[in-house]
Amino acid sequence: MTIAPITLHQPRRLAVGAGTVADVGAWAGDAATILVIATPVTAGFADRLNLSGRVTVFDAIPGEPDIVTLDAALDAARRARPDLVVGLGGGSVLDVAKLVAVLWDSEQTLADVAGPNRVAGRRTRLAQVATTAGTGSEAGIRSLITDPAKGNKIAVESPHMIADFAVLDPELTYSVPPAVTAATGVDAMAHCVEAFTNRRAHPMIDGFARMGFRLVGKYLARAVRDGADTEAREGLMLASYYGGICLGPVNTAAGHAIAYPLGTRLRLPHGLANAVIFPHVLAFNRQVAADKTAEVAEALGLGENLSTEALLDTACGFCRDLGIEMSLAAHGAMADDLPLYAGEAHANRRLMDNNPIDMSVEDVLAIYKAAF
Structure with a gap:
């Protein structure tokens, strides 16, 4: 390669x-x-x-x-x-x-x-x-x-x-509310994970990505519990910074592409939109990025040797335990609008082309339905 x-x-x-x-x-x-x-x-x-x-x-x-x-x-x-x-x-x-x-x-x-x-x-x-x-x-x-x-x-x-x-x-960041801390923390992690499992992944960027998602696994729940935990807050700021570095040369992939219509159409905050979608794309991409996905799962404390179904369940549980509402319907999405979102997300080739496995419009729609 x-x-x-x-x-x-x-x-x-x-x-x-x-x-x-x-x-x-x-x-x-x-x-x-x-x-x-x-x-x-x-x-x-x-x-x-x-x-x-x-x-x-x-x-x-x-x-x-x-x-x-x-x-x-x-x-x-x-x-x-x-x-x-x-x-x-x-x-x-x-x-x-x-x-x-x-x-x-x-x-x-x-x-x-x-x-x-x-x-x-x-x-x-x-x-x-x-x-x-x-x-x-x-x-x-x-x-x-x-x-x-x-x-x-x-x-x-x-x-x-x-x-x-x-x-x-x-x-x-002490005054950032727990819900925002949780959603933005998952967004920082998604930057790292999507760059890590990306078609354009690079060994140097993998290093930043690993540091980032490991810090999220270590500190995000702590910062959500206690907003004034300086060590946890600083760990998350570093994770976010590392994620920002990952975006430059490698960028995100399908997760962010699928989250974007939720921001532009539903006015969902960017971090929250990514948090809702993150587990679904992590599980979807496992079929071609099994080793790296397993590394992410271990860093987040989700478990080892997980099946795709178990990975999806535990990743959704990770987000829910942080207080994130994982249902699109609860955020105001309408079932009839999901095909529109899927078409827009699939058309975002800037990001979709980075995904380690090609996704059809039907694949994207299935993720929206699963998150609904």
Whole structure:
């Protein structure tokens, strides 16, 4: 088997540990004008950044940012004319911050940069401060924005969107509710597992993936039980970061493709959508990725030498024990809509083509029905 070459991008500087959010100010130095992108909740952490310049906070970022959100953030940036952009939040905030950093002072539009390697290159300095442990967006070169007209996500990928400084401060995640901790933790794990069992899997990325899903197996239940468990919170932030690294050169596969319509159509938070789908795709892919799937199952404490049925049952149980509602019907899905979701998910070749085994539209529909 020939291993394809990969290129790895990581933030130029990374701070990990309790209290490291305070390092942003010293790093920012004499930045005169700073735009902090946040949510109404994470904007409350802005003072902890210790910034000395003129700070503008844009906090109108919803759970699934769309083109309107990005346009509003770009308008705020053009008014502020920042020499530093700080993303302070979860994946949605960090994704918007990347695009603002490269687009606010550019002739390019979102349509111009959609896809891989189309960002022209001039950009404002960028710090990414994660406040959840899920997407790993602070580690990566991708941004996803929902197109409400088409009901899909626009993916932008460019090394110009890598952070100059990324911060993983577990203290910022203490207040994340147990349900969000659980769902985002499974999302971080899914990034690692989908890259690990991927058609484009690479030995180096496998190393990051293993570190990531093992940390989730060790710490996720602890963090759900006790939000202020610093060791568990830091472990999950590292797992999320490793997952973000996996996304760059390898990316996710069918799990994320099948989860996306649940975000765009049902407005399910990204982490929750992935958590509902994760066990089903893990079990489906076992037929061609048996050894790696067994390694994942062992790391999560699901058991050894499991049949496909037992793997599905125990993986669903793992998620349920974290308090995740695993029924799509309970989240508002209608049985009649499942074929629509299946068609959209199957058409996402960007991710589906990475899956270790080809999936038909019928296979995808069967997963939605099983999760219903």
